[in-house]
Amino acid sequence: MNNHQFRHRQTAHCESGVISNLLGHYGLQISEPMAFGIGAGLFFGHLPFVKVNGVPGTTYRIWPGAIFQRVCKRLGVKMELAKFSTPEKGMAALDKVIDTGTPVGLLSSVYYLPYFPPSYRFHFNAHNLVVYGKREGQYLVSDPVMDTVTEIDPVSLAQARFAKGFPAPKGKMYYPVHVPDKASFEKPIKEGIEQTCHYMLKIPFPMFGVKGIRFLAKRVKDYPEKAGERKAGLYLGNVIRMQEEIGTGGAGFRFVYAAFLQEAATLLNKQELSLLAGELTKVGDLWRNFAFSAGRVCKSRSADNVSYRELSEMLLQCAAAEETFFRKLAQVRF
Template identity: 25%
Template sequence: MRVKSIDYLDGMHCETTATGTLLRQIGIHLSEPMLFGLGQGLGFIIWNMKTMDFPFLGGRIKTDFLTENLSRNLNVTLTVNQTGSISKAWHEVKNLLDGGNVVGLKLDCYHLEYFSNPFHFAGHYCAIFDYDDTYAYLIDTAQQCGWVRTSLKSLALARSEKGPMSSKNLYYIIQTSGGGIVLKDTILRAVKNNAKDYINPPIKNIGYKGIHKTASEIIKWFDKSSNIEGEFNALANIMERGGTGGALFRNMYRDFLKESFDIINFQPIGEAYHEFVDIARLWTEVSQLFIKISKTQDRIFLQNAVEILELLSEKEKKTMEKLSSI
């Protein structure tokens, strides 16, 4: 099969990049912040297990939910399938590609050959748009150079990997439903729903409660870590560039609010935008403090990070409470 060209989203976050690319194939061109906001993507989780070297900090809602929310809010048809059979998984995706579809995939990025520093993360997304006898041709994030290829063998391993956040060879397509949307109403509904979910976390390690819990958990992490330099540096880079923990996703939600205000000129959205300017800046300060901790192992930087996290918990709670009542 000859490799074809594709109109793709040059994004920073994997799920919005993959889903945004699928949406472009049916004529829906939205910015990545708008995709993230309409997908009700803002969230937070701290997840720590004895088998993990350091806590996982997630700055967005649970995997898969963003695309589901986005499809519902944009009134498009999302079809998701999974199978435990590796051969069937490829056969089904191959048939969709042969039929002219671009297909979203959820997989473990560890096996993808274009990752220069591979690590296990089974909640990664990309879009496959073509293949030949040897390679699959994918769209991934800008950090991974966007238009990439990996061997069919490596793709099969990535799709079938087991572990936290993994799925059974999950793939999805998006099609038009024939209906339209009123963007103002859609924005307001997405903002309100995201805010309501955020301020009503089911457990204490989610939402603003999770940020508050992180403030105490990082002290425990620091005290028991045998590799402060490597672990704090790794999480700082992931937070700022990969989005987990807050920085990238807060930047994205800030930009979504700004774009939304420019479209609908609704004052509470504008006020929330200004509040998220400060929130995003503070998350970047946390990641910078983690780098200082990794370099110096000085507890003063740890205490500074704790204080900012406690402040962020309060600031995000107050802002999202306001948005939940619009």
């Protein structure tokens, strides 16, 4: 493994950003959108029975860790992965690996990262970052969502790695032990696209994919009646928060995937992927408009049934646009 200086690049989303930065360190150049696409990161799920801080959960991307596993598998990268029972063991293991000059990916809670502004520090336990060395007792951090490298003290890092709550990171760390010099992206792109289309169109449960967006639309319409005014605002607020703040959010993930299709179009010389990238950007705009209108409803403080009905209509529009898009994408022949 080479020990040249770790190169930090800011990215839109932590998991695909860490993949891009870590593999790039070993000479396998992969952009963040390409990692997101090959890892089939685009997804939708609304889980009323999975409460996050008492509020139903909504996700616009695949579950944490999945992008990483898929990219490694599809590109032939081998990762060493470890979790720990105590912070002492976890920190000792980290020190041992970075002493060899190997950058290490870590799972952490945003809440305990002091370099984040206070308004961004909330209990989100699936944030990925890279520690690539140590200087004067401080750990050197490449956090892909920050514009420059930064530092963190051992106490805060241990707290972030061993935060309580769901999902508990348990000090999870990972680093490459084998990275191929060259990798063909053709088959991985095709597999990533097929998997994304399957998840968005074919999961039989109503909470996932395009069906999941319609499922949420129906529930949003009934929020004022079924949940009451205060809870309706909370529930809606969380839908937007998951969309706009966690990672890059729902609309943002659509834009990242569009960038992946654009890159894939050039790599595979497939013009239709480029046209589909343009369509998906328009879908991303629909999500942005929804978030903007939902934000206004949340702030207006009145559980106005009319506006919740309108938001429900906007979600149905997003669902229709995504269904059309994914049906076209599923028909692209490679």
